Amino acid sequence: KQWYQRRVAITAGGNDWSKERQFRSLQTKLDEDQKMPVIRNGESQEVFTKDIVVGDILQLGYGDILPADGIYITGNDLSIDESTLTGETDHIKKSLTRDPMLLSGTSVMEGTCKMVVTAVGPNSQAGIIVSLIEGEEGEDFTEESESEDDDDDGEGVPVANGNKPKAVKPSNKKEKSTDCDS
Numbered sequence: 646k647q648w649y650q651r652r653v654a655i656t657a658g659g660n661d662w663s664k665e666r667q668f669r670s671l672q673t674k675l676d677e678d679q680k681m682p683v684i685r686n687g688e689s690q691e692v693f694t695k696d697i698v699v700g701d702i703l704q705l706g707y708g709d710i711l712p713a714d715g716i717y718i719t720g721n722d723l724s725i726d727e728s729t730l731t732g733e734t735d736h737i738k739k740s741l742t743r744d745p746m747l748l749s750g751t752s753v754m755e756g757t758c759k760m761v762v763t764a765v766g767p768n769s770q771a772g773i774i775v776s777l778i779e780g781e782e783g784e785d786f787t788e789e790s791e792s793e794d795d796d797d798d799g800e801g802v803p804v805a806n807g808n809k810p811k812a813v814k815p816s817n818k819k820e821k822s823t824d825c826d827s
Contacts, residue, residue, distance in 0.1 A: 664732065665778065667729065679693070679694045679712075680692060680693055680694070681693075681694055681697065681703055681704075681709070681712060682703070682704040683697065683701045683702060683703055683704065684701070684702040684704070684759070685698075685700075685701050685702075689704075694712035697712055697713050697762055697765055698762065698765060699762050699763060699764065699765060700761065700762060701713075701761075701762045702718070702759050702760070702761055702762070703715065703759065703760050703762060704757075704758075704759055705720075705723075705747075705753050705757060705758050705759070705760065706753060706756075706757045707753055707754070707755060707756070707757075708752070708753060709752070709753045710750070710751070710752050710753075711725075711747055711748065711749050711750065711751050711752070711753070711760075712749060712765075713749050713762045713763075713764060713765045713769055714746070714747065714748050714749050714762070714763050714764040714765075714768075714769045714770055715746075715747045715760035715761055715762045715763050715764075716745050716746060716747065716760060716761050716763055717739050717740065717741060717745040717746075717747055717758055717759075717760050718741070718758075718759050718760060718761055719741075719758065719759045720739070720740070720756060720757055720758025720759060721756050721757050721758070722738075722755055722756035723738065723739040723740065723753065723755065723756035723757065723758045724736040724737065724738055724739070724753075724754045724755035724756055725737050725739055725747065725751050725752065725753060725754060726751060726752045726753075726754045727748065727751045729750050729751060729752075730748055730750060730751060730770060730771075730774070736754045736755065739758070747760050748769075748770040748771070749764075749765075749769040749770050749771040749772070750769075750770065750771035750774070
């Protein structure tokens, strides 16, 4: 019985090490100077992944690795591989009505889409995971109590270091039409 428990522990440790190595490799790819098509201030342009900011609209297609977190706004038969974050090997279908959240570090396996960026760098899911893996000191994820903020809606928003997430104000400018969905 003990040899079996040791074998299971060794196998689990090997799997964890392999997943961490895979995640770090993916993060390195994201950090390299790759360009992505974005719509910024109503104009299509290509920007380095490190220069993507909250509010940009990313145009994604097969094989793209998401450099930021965002919300699906339009697309065609989008399927995402979230195994780097969840370990789940099934591809996840995304649409406006079906799981519209897109997370950094995941890969587009099928289809195309446009997404509005909601978090980048250390504030994205991949960034949070990297900081936890690297064991950054001072990351204290707690729920903010109602007494700390008078305008709190009481929903217990998880916060890091006492900073509430900031809302993104949508732009009133109309987006120029680009045919990314075909």
